[in-house]
Amino acid sequence: MTTQTLPVDHELVRAAADVAHARCRGERHTMAAAGRAPDGRIVTAVNVYHFTGGPCAELALIGVAAAQGVYELDTVVAVGDRGRGVVPPCGRCRQVLLDYFPAVEVIVGTGDGVRAVPVKELLPESYVWADQLGGVE
Numbered sequence: 001m002t003t004q005t006l007p008v009d010h011e012l013v014r015a016a017a018d019v020a021h022a023r024c025r026g027e028r029h030t031m032a033a034a035g036r037a038p039d040g041r042i043v044t045a046v047n048v049y050h051f052t053g054g055p056c057a058e059l060a061l062i063g064v065a066a067a068q069g070v071y072e073l074d075t076v077v078a079v080g081d082r083g084r085g086v087v088p089p090c091g092r093c094r095q096v097l098l099d100y101f102p103a104v105e106v107i108v109g110t111g112d113g114v115r116a117v118p119v120k121e122l123l124p125e126s127y128v129w130a131d132q133l134g135g136v137e
């Protein structure tokens with residue numbers, strides 16, 4: 001599979017970085033995520049750290065977006081607190097993003113290497129939840 005390079009939504013990265021800087025506190029909230037809705041709106045959220053497996057910022061973002069009536073996201077990015085910059089999604093988030101928004105672009109990389117890639121490229125040979133629903137009862 002060839003890597004597809006897409007334009008980076010820098011405003012989205014800044015939105016996540018601003019939330020990470022202004023809202024992440026201590027050990028409970030260490031990551032911020034931002035998502036671009038098809039209508040142009042930006043939705044942001046932070047993770048909910050907990051030893052039982054609290055949701056990453058990307059998963060919190062999906063819930064926050066739905067609460068605002070946003071059920072599709074075109075682009076997603078996560079940024080770490082303490083100036084850590086863009087952080088790629090973990091495996092669980094890659095799977096959830098793929099299943100919720102198969103066409104979503106995810107911003108990954110650091111510094112000058114920040115780039116947007118289709119979520120499918122972050123999860124090659126992936127399990128697709130929707131493909132399995134028909135055959136399982």
Ligand SMILES: [Zn+2]
Nearest residue numbers: 056089090093
């Ligand atoms: Zn995650």
